[in-house]
Amino acid sequence: MPNCRTVVPFSGTPEQEQKLREVIARYKGTQGPLMPILHEAQDIYGYLPEEVQATISEELDIPLAEIYGVSTFYSRFSLNPKGEVKVSVCLGTACYVKGAADVLAEVEAQLGCKAGSVTSDGKFSIDADRCVGACGLAPIMIVNGDVYGHMTVDRVAGILDSYRGEVE
Amino acid sequence: MSENMINLKIDGVSVEVPAGSTVLQAALAAGVRIPTLCYMKDANELGSCRICVVEIKGGRGLAAACVYPAADGMEVFTNTEKVRASRRQTLELILSNHRMECPTCERNGDCELRRLAADMGIDSIRYEVEDLEPQLDESAPHLVRDNSKCILCRRCVAVCRKNQQVGVISAADRGFATHIESAFGRGLGEVSCVYCGQCVAACPTGALTLKRSIDAVRAAIDDPSKHVVVVPAPAVRVGLGDRFGMPVGESVQGKMVAALRRLGFDKVFDVDWAADVTIMEEGTELVGRIKAGEKMPMFTSCCPGWIKYMEHYHADMLDNLSSCRSPQQMMGGLVKTYYAEREGIAPEDIVVVSIMPCTAKKFEVSREEQRLENGCMPVDYSLTTRELSDMIAGAGIMFGLLPDEAFDPVLGDSTGAAVIFGASGGVMEAALRTAAVVLAGDDADVPLVFEDVRGMEGVKEAEYEVGGVKLRTCTVSGLANAEKVIRAMEAGEAAYDFIEVMACPGGCVNGAGQPMHSPFERMMTDVKGERAAGLYALDDSMPRRRSHENPEVKALYAEYLGEPCGHKAHHILHTEYVPRDTYNV
Structure with a gap:
């Protein structure tokens, strides 16, 4: 959204x-x-x-x-700047059927802001991506260019935590 | 066959229509009503809801009749199985994403969606119906938006932008997430909305409904310590009858007064009386400004939607507005001063309830700068004509059987000049009637009727010579027209002395608080024109037709106020305006 x-x-x-x-x-x-x-x-x-x-x-x-x-x-436009840590979750068809929506919901819950937005301290931003072309790894989350394949809801918090050090 | 006419067949019936007609218009000429939903003549012609689809011989797929141009030799079929199936599917899909609580929805009596489902014989919905929660915006003083009932027809967006040039709502997001809202998700009460309510009048469903004060008014009536005074506006008497099956535009003044008494109000006074007072004040103010050459041109100030528009969008011109309060506020102010003192009733024990064709009046009653010196607000509750009609129906009053009754004296008598306030041009004409006499010194050879300011056109220019003074007048309704006139003045392309502006197209008769009429009904009947005609007929029937001839108004000045625009009048009858921001309100 x-x-x-x-x-x-x-x-x-x-x-x-x-x-x-x-x-x-x-x-x-x-x-x-x-x-x-x-x-x-x-x-x-x-x-x-x-x-x-x-x-x-x-x-x-x-x-x-x-x-x-x-x-x-238009998805090209954004009402918020990107955060220092850019988190995106692929919502392409393959990722979606493998549960990407749940992963995205968990990211939103962990960070307290919605896709398309940024945390109020400007540190984390979330995007819902179109297909990134690596369907074999579905569902995919990308954080600052690092690709995390076969994502599960359980892994979200740990991965996000590992980036908190970069922005403290 | 005339050159500009075309011939086509609608369901086998030959019709001749002007070139440039749509299939929808051609069908009407053939006596066929094609159902519509998003279509609003002139304002919203998008062809987006797909309810009006028809088959055209030789055409690919179905065409949206509301925007599809009729052509010579065309054969149109409006009632084939293909058409019916498509319309049915579309409506079922719309209904599957509409929060249905019909029996408790304010619009259950006049919902276009419900009517359409009945007309099309929808008895089930094949799709899974969304379990929707209300999505409420209650931030504005006059309406509630519930997007869970919105069908995205965009009629509200169109009237706000095109007719009113306010444009504070728009479709946001896309796909299933699409919804109507103000910029950056602000509530309507947090943006530069003028509260005219034309969006409510345009809404086919219960997505936009009025905020209602009926319960509070009933409680006041039931409270024996309160003296409850009710005051209906001019336009109410030619709108109220719609609800009870009277012909559109017919005056039901006498029955309205009778109904108000039966509802339990202690006194039934007339805002027309205050309209006559308005002319005394505004006419005097105009003559004074002309003589002094100050703050010209002068704009009328009766319309609270127009006032708020000026405060937001032309704050540099606030001095050009008449300082007169609106008739509603004058009425309330005089009830709680003149009437209260005369009758020996404490003003804080008086509850003034206005009946208005208007939604912006609900905001106007809360304007703090209008508080009286005795600490009271002039008007306590402003009900719309629709709310009154609900109170009457709810009380089991058989409106059509009521006798005609008269307003209570002292603040109840009025002239023909007052009752026409409800139509665009009425305030202008009433002011001219009195100004002409004042400027000429007597009423010999002074015209009574000023025909050029009448009518439903959005902009009416007229020049009059009254008492040796040349007066360039402009009468405007619809805020987009007002904006055009202001821009022409700023560009030096137009110059006037006196300008009447009413926010709603056609004036108060077409206010958003009046009984609802669908776009189809408005295509078949000139609703606002008929209501205006009803007011001019009342004017014709009155023994006195100039405001300054009203004996009760003369008494008001002789016994209480002194001179028009004098010291006392200044405090009770005049006001000031507040510059407002456009974005960060």
Whole structure:
């Protein structure tokens, strides 16, 4: 579920805002300016916080609710930045039938935040991936690039704990 | 055959319709009603719910009649087994993901989904029905959203964005997770919603329902220590009858008064009386501003949805709003001061209940800046016309059999100028009637009727010369139209002296608190136009048609207030406005 409120405080820089305004100026007045602006804003900030969406809303005269609707529709956009530790669980067909949804639920329970979101200290983020192409290892969890195959719910806590040291 | 007409066959019946018609419209011309759900004429034409599908000869698959263009020579079949099976499957799927608690749902009497299931003969659902929990947003003062009953037709989103240009709700997420909400999951009470309630009026199910105050009002009536005064708004008397099978737009004023007495209210006064007071104040204010050349143009301030819109979106123009409180608030204020003092009743023992066609009034009664100097809020509870109709039905009162009764005196008499407040253009016309006399010095050769400000169009411009003063007027309903007018003014493309704005398209007669009508009923009957016509007929029938001729209003000023816009009036009848943020409310 990508739809969660942004949980970390906004920390955009003046340089990022200047870039954003340049992007908006470039697309303003063209047909369908919202999608390309959101794409570039996602690249500039790494996510689409409310402050950024509000700026786009004011500049384009499109209600914030509508922009929010677009930003939650596409999985390319995120309302939260990635954490220092990026956890993802593959929800491709093979992983799914082997119980990936339970693994994801356990990750969410352990970290106290939902897929598509980040812990309020900004340390762990969770993503639900599409098929990563290693179905023989299903179900798969990936943490900061390390692949954990044949995942079970029981292993989740231990694996996550082993990364806590990296971010303390 | 005329050049702009096309011929086609609907279920074997030949019809001629204007080019550009949809299959749905062509079918109506052939006397066939194709069922619809997401379709709302002009506002929501998406073809997304797939209930209106039809077969078209030579076409691939089924077509959505609400958006499919009719063409010359086309043959359409609306009632084949293929069509019926598809519609049935679609409706069953919708129902399988809809929290059904029909007997206890506020919309059980007028739910479009329920009606559709009955019309289509749905007697079972082949799919596993989701066991849904309520998904409530109760943060707004006027409505409750329960997304477990939402069928994602997006009619609410469309009216909020297109008709009202507010756009505080949208579809979020995708697939099964799709739901309607405000940006970043905020509640409706935490965003720049103006509380007009047009989304509720657009909802086909119980996903959007009014917050109700019936129990509190009944408790007040039952409390012997309370003196409970009820005050219905102009538009209520031409809406209430819908619930009881009267023709749309017919005035039921006399029966309404009788019903209110039978419900146990101690006094039945009329907001029309306060509308006449409003004209005394607003007319005086307008003449004063024109003479001083200050804070022009002046906007009317009767509509709480419009006021909140200005506070959120045009806070730099708040000085241009008339400082007059709305008739509802003037009414309550004068009941708890003038009437209370006159009758020797402690104002804190008086409970004022307004009956309104409006949902924003539920918010207006809570506005702290309107608290009276005696510590009381002017109005305690604001009920909608629908709530009143439920109270009447719930009490077993056979409305159609009631005699016609009159309002109680002192705050009950009114003029024709007041009753038209309920239609777009009514406040403007009422103000012009009195301003013309005031500016001319007498009423000889002064016009009574100002035809150009009447009608259901969203923007009506008219110029009048009254008492040697040229007045450029603009009468607007629907907030998207108001936004257009404001932008034209800001761009220097338009200039006016006096502007009436009502948030709901057509004015209060079309308020979201009035009895519901489905989009289909609204295609067949001009609901708001008929209700407005009902008000103008009442105006025609009145012995006095200018607010300043109201004897009870004259008495109010002579005995209590002194001058319009004077010191005392300022405290009871005028107010100020609060700039509000657009995003972080």
